[in-house]
Amino acid sequence: DAGITQSPRYKITETGRQVTLMCHQTWSHSYMFWYRQDLGHGLRLIYYSAAADITDKGEVSDGYVVSRSKTENFPLTLESATRSQTSVYFCASSLTASYGYTFGSGTRLTVV
């Protein structure tokens, strides 16, 4: 089924472990984004990508790494997970800057 999919849906990991959240879209959208959503902070941009091999930091990028070797995939890696990274993570895509976003269903990450 076409769309934007995130995996896993839920993840529990321990402090200090590396964890990767996956995002895959089937539309060949140029832009992809990672946001985290926390109570009291709303949605905050972590990283975005305007095309394959082009990425840029958002407002809360510390402790996160992204890559985009293929247009359709945009994985987000937490290099050494901390409790403060417990959150709901959303991936989004957009055909171009003129278009709106389409969001994935999110990954709920708990760091214990």
Place this chain on the structure above:
Amino acid sequence: KQEVTQIPAALSVPEGENLVLNCSFTDSAIYNLQWFRQDPGKGLTSLLLIQSSQREQTSGRLNASLDKSSGRSTLYIAASQPGDSATYLCAVKRVDNFNKFYFGSGTKLNVKP
């Protein structure tokens, strides 16, 4: 930085009422504005996208207006239904950085049967 404010934070209305949700932004030089709804535990669903050259967009019972000069957008929901209960978020792109949206904190709407 673009600040996006949504007031009220929560709203409870009886079924059938027409209602208006507000979104304010500090920088009037916007590229476009998008309204989303988010159901509990779910992702965001796009409702309407307004380009900076447009004044309004309509989809079914929803109408979104944009007034750049005053830094405001409103989402009008006609004849509200319990199924409209959700959190509504607006997001704004700036002209000088149209690669990303800035989000408001949302208005949580409860429509009572």
